[in-house]
Ligand code: HEM
């Protein structure tokens with residue numbers, strides 16, 4: 541069973557986080573570009589330069605998003621941790637699906653605005669698509685933080701350094717019995733603390 545994301549999947553995840561952050565946060569020039577472009581006004585060189593960088597990065601996001609989707613089909617993904625309640629598991633899956641959809645449709649809308657001067661595409665690009673992307677990012681990061689600090693699973697590790705051999709075994713052990721991971725982690729060492737010979741000794745002295 542797959543226990544972590546492959547190295548190419550991890551590299552693509554973090555590379556896309558950087559590119560998306562750039563296009564979302566360094567977008568002031570795009571506001572000015574949109575006003576001038578759709579108002580049929582001349583565009584100063586620095587704004588045109590910033591718009592070209594935005595468009596190039598946006599197209600890279602589209603290509604990398606498609607590549608990542610192919611990798612997902614070929615290599616698969618690790619299963620949701622057993623500790624996650626079914627409703628939140630569904631929300632996480634929906635959130636990942638919506639991310640992949642937005643990696644494709646948001647750049648396509650940008651292309652419609654930039655190359656074809658389509659104002660409906662521009663409106664969607666800077667309206668509901670931008671809002672949805674921010675919402676998904678907020679939900680996603682909140683979910684990761686709950687896993688890391690509340691359920692104490694190794695979900696973050698499988699997208700960063702990879703899970704260690706020990707946590708692999710604990711995760712698989714918990715999934716096999718479909719028991720909450722935290723409960724298994726707490727119970728396992730106490731149950732196995734005393735060797736069988738010591739437990740026999742205890743039983744004998746109790747009988748005396
Ligand atoms: C997922 C990738 C992308 C993200 C996250 C993104 C994000 C943004 C943001 C945040 C804005 C500014 C919104 C505002 O003023 O509040 C914007 C505007 C714009 N973007 Fe993108 N963008 C992406 C891809 C693209 C692509 C691939 C192109 C073109 C090839 C593009 C073309 C534009 C244009 C023309 C505007 C100005 C639209 C207007 O103001 O009417 N974007 N984008």
Ligand code: HEM
Pocket residue numbers: 553556557560561612617618620636639640677680681684695696697698699
């Ligand atoms: C622009 C921001 C981000 C985007 C678009 C994004 C997107 C995604 C997507 C689509 C997946 C699902 C991968 C798949 O199943 O194929 C994922 C998984 C993951 N992301 Fe992010 N992510 C972002 C930011 C972050 C941040 C800031 C963190 C860390 C705090 C993070 C941690 C993770 C982890 C741990 C997983 C694995 C979840 C699991 O195993 O079920 N992500 N991310």
